[in-house]
Amino acid sequence: xxxxxxxxxxxxxxxxxxxxxxxxxxxxxxxxxxxxxxxxxxxxxxxxxxxxxxxxxxxxxxxxxxxxxxxxxxxxxxxxxxxxxxxxxxxxxxxxxxxxxxxxxxxxxxxxxxxxxxxxxxxxxxxxxxxxxxxxxxxxxxxxxxxxxxxxxxxxxxxxxxxxxxxxxxxxxxxxxxxxxxxxxxxxxxxxxxxxxxxxxxxxxxxxxxxxxxxxxxxxxxxxxxxxxxxxxxxxxxxxxxxxxxxxxxxxxxxxxxxxxxxxxxxxxxxxxxxxxxxxxxxxxxxxxxxxxxxxxxxxxxxxxxxxxxxxxxxxxxxxxxxxxxxxxxxxxxxxxxxxx
Amino acid sequence: xxxxxxxxxxxxxxxxxxxxxxxxxxxxxxxxxxxxxxxxxxxxxxxxxxxxxxxxxxxxxxxxxxxxxxxxxxxxxxxxxxxxxxxxxxxxxxxxxxxxxxxxxxxxxxxxxxxxxxxxxxxxxxxxxxxxxxxxxxxxxxxxxxxxxxxxxxxxxxxxxxxxxxxxxxxxxxxxxxxxxxxxxxxxxxxxxxxxxxxxxxxxxxxxxxxxxxxxxxxxxxxxxxxxxxxxxxxxxxxxxxxxxxxxxxxxxxxxxxxxxxxxxxxxxxxxxxxxxxxxxxxxxxxxxxxxxxxxxxxxxxxxxxxxxxxxxxxxxxxxxxxxxxxxxxxxxxxxxxxxxxxxxxxxx
Numbered sequence: 001x002x003x004x005x006x007x008x009x010x011x012x013x014x015x016x017x018x019x020x021x022x023x024x025x026x027x028x029x030x031x032x033x034x035x036x037x038x039x040x041x042x043x044x045x046x047x048x049x050x051x052x053x054x055x056x057x058x059x060x061x062x063x064x065x066x067x068x069x070x071x072x073x074x075x076x077x078x079x080x081x082x083x084x085x086x087x088x089x090x091x092x093x094x095x096x097x098x099x100x101x102x103x104x105x106x107x108x109x110x111x112x113x114x115x116x117x118x119x120x121x122x123x124x125x126x127x128x129x130x131x132x133x134x135x136x137x138x139x140x141x142x143x144x145x146x147x148x149x150x151x152x153x154x155x156x157x158x159x160x161x162x163x164x165x166x167x168x169x170x171x172x173x174x175x176x177x178x179x180x181x182x183x184x185x186x187x188x189x190x191x192x193x194x195x196x197x198x199x200x201x202x203x204x205x206x207x208x209x210x211x212x213x214x215x216x217x218x219x220x221x222x223x224x225x226x227x228x229x230x231x232x233x234x235x236x237x238x239x240x241x242x243x244x245x246x247x248x249x250x251x252x253x254x255x256x257x258x259x260x261x262x263x264x265x266x267x268x269x270x271x272x273x274x275x276x277x278x279x280x281x282x283x284x285x286x287x288x289x290x291x292x293x294x295x296x297x298x299x300x301x302x303x304x305x306x307x308x309x310x311x312x313x314x315x316x317x318x319x320x321x322x323x324x325x326x327x328x329x330x331x332x333x334x335x336x337x338x339x340x341x
Numbered sequence: 342x343x344x345x346x347x348x349x350x351x352x353x354x355x356x357x358x359x360x361x362x363x364x365x366x367x368x369x370x371x372x373x374x375x376x377x378x379x380x381x382x383x384x385x386x387x388x389x390x391x392x393x394x395x396x397x398x399x400x401x402x403x404x405x406x407x408x409x410x411x412x413x414x415x416x417x418x419x420x421x422x423x424x425x426x427x428x429x430x431x432x433x434x435x436x437x438x439x440x441x442x443x444x445x446x447x448x449x450x451x452x453x454x455x456x457x458x459x460x461x462x463x464x465x466x467x468x469x470x471x472x473x474x475x476x477x478x479x480x481x482x483x484x485x486x487x488x489x490x491x492x493x494x495x496x497x498x499x500x501x502x503x504x505x506x507x508x509x510x511x512x513x514x515x516x517x518x519x520x521x522x523x524x525x526x527x528x529x530x531x532x533x534x535x536x537x538x539x540x541x542x543x544x545x546x547x548x549x550x551x552x553x554x555x556x557x558x559x560x561x562x563x564x565x566x567x568x569x570x571x572x573x574x575x576x577x578x579x580x581x582x583x584x585x586x587x588x589x590x591x592x593x594x595x596x597x598x599x600x601x602x603x604x605x606x607x608x609x610x611x612x613x614x615x616x617x618x619x620x621x622x623x624x625x626x627x628x629x630x631x632x633x634x635x636x637x638x639x640x641x642x643x644x645x646x647x648x649x650x651x652x653x654x655x656x657x658x659x660x661x662x663x664x665x666x667x668x669x670x671x672x673x674x675x676x677x678x679x680x681x682x683x684x685x686x687x688x689x690x
Contacts, residue, residue, distance in 0.1 A: 099501060190389065221599060256528065260559075263555060263598050264605060271560070273530075277496050
């Protein structure tokens with residue numbers, strides 16, 4: 001792996017609402033290297049999007065507030081930057097692709113102009129130079145007839161092409177870090193395959209680090225190098241891609257893997273879902289957010305958040321169950337057999 | 342006799358433009374499809390957005406009138422049914438919708454939502470209906486105290502359970518599940534899939550399972566029909582379809598689905614289709630898939646191939662609509678280089 005691009009330590013972002021404090025992200029830490037893809041996995045409300053928005057300092061304040069933690073982009077502390085400096089960071093150093101390409105593009109501005117705008121804001125280019133670059137970028141992300149498409153409006157693009165245009169905009173200033181927030185969730189599978197290919201190509205071409213936020217463990221298995229599993233605003237487990245799939249240590253990770261129907265399963269096996277509902281982020285339990293749904297709960301789980309336990313190289317888990325016991329429980333899980341190699 | 346038999350089903354939506362609302366074209370949402378659903382089985386209907394799978398489900402229920410074709414439910418022609426016959430038919434055919442937020446009336450209590458159909462069909466006294474609603478709620482894993490609440494008090498997964506309870510109220514024979522788990526999170530999705538499977542065993546239900554997620558369809562269905570641009574391109578036993586797809590679109594679709602297993606992912610070869618699905622208002626001539634097909638030949642541009650059997654037992658036949666389907670001899674896969682005779686138009690008449 002290449003140079004360290006990003007170090008996030010103990011990040012907490014809370015929303016102060018009338019109904020109470022929503023603890024969307026609670027003490028999350030991770031790093032990202034050049035040429036590396038980090039997958040952040042979790043269900044709705046697990047805090048994965050807020051974690052990414054906090055990195056970009058795009059959490060609306062009020063009600064949101066980055067209450068704790070440090071965000072180091074190389075040597076720079078992102079929390080210390082002024083708003084103007086932060087605007088330079090966005091686009092130049094970190095760029096983001098959002099889930100819904102229709103609502104993130106301006107419907108009344110030509111696609112080319114939207115891309116050119118990002119270029120002229122960050123680079124010393126004339127309008128016509130920026131326009132030429134926009135055409136070139138569209139061609140690079142695989143849009144046919146880029147010369148024509150550049151002067152069209154977003155409604156004339158299909159969903160997949162809009163997402164390609166978003167990628168073109170994100171890479172226009174050659175950022176070190178590309179954050180993709182559910183980039184393929186709104187797309188059909190054949191288009192999803194195209195978009196993932198474009199993201200991988202762009203990563204290789206620009207040597208960037210990619211943070212991929214998704215609920216789809218299949219997409220993660222396809223392109224991530226390492227994975228962070230989030231639940232109720234906390235990181236419950238992180239590790240290399242093989243570690244998470246073949247040597248998972250947290251009961252929530254087991255639950256996620258057991259909930260997935262697999263396309264390549266030879267015969268039909270019954271899914272093992274996680275019981276219950278996700279927690280209310282306003283009334284999070286004092287201890288582990290997974291209590292109540294965890295099948296292996298013990299008294300200490302309710303009282304406090306367990307310390308990070310290192311279970312392998314670059315593989316950590318936060319769980320009260322002792323490691324030896326975890327291995328025994330896991331060995332007995334029916335669905336886990338599919339993952340044992 | 343099959344429980345449901347659909348023949349030559351077409352649904353064309355007119356495109357109206359101008360002040361006079363003149364019809365200037367049609368969206369060929371469903372364009373001539375045939376399939377049967379046997380009692381007790383689950384037929385999966387899979388395809389990408391705009392392929393006509395939901396329209397098919399709605400047309401089968403006669404929620405929208407089909408342009409052409411026949412739909413036979415237990416030997417009764419659904420299209421020709423009178424109002425009173427239709428009311429009886431509706432007891433046997435129910436539907437579960439995709440969006441658990443939009444499909445429940447926010448102003449109705451759960452007991453009224455679940456019990457509404459009992460009331461409409463004049464079943465039982467008020468006390469009996471109440472008892473039945475409680476029973477249904479327990480069947481789908483909710484508790485009786487939920488009966489007095491409104492939909493907004495529930496999470497997505499619980500709402501979908503309410504929708505399922507509503508569909509079960511009249512003891513239907515066929516339930517059309519239109520993307521029942523697409524809006525749900527992974528862990529909740531597995532709960533609902535297991536619930537649907539349990540209910541099928543318990544009440545001897547037949548499902549027409551419409552979804553875009555191939556892993557879910559593979560898991561839940563006995564047979565799968567793959568749709569593309571208003572046509573069924575391949576239909577077969579689910580295990581066979583996934584291990585030995587014959588239509589190039591099915592192959593590409595299957596290869597595009599990521600598998601949550603890094604080792605398996607590294608070993609796979611992905612077929613990436615060029616471009617987007619064409620507009621159903623202006624479908625390509627000949628085989629609808631030919632502009633994106635890696636195997637397309639000249640014959641493919643002339644006429645849509647017929648859905649023809651390539652073997653298998655009756656009722657479990659593997660049918661494909663392609664001139665050049667993949668053939669499997671033993672474990673070796675070859676592509677037939679001569680046009681597939683049975684797929685030639687006119688050969689099935």
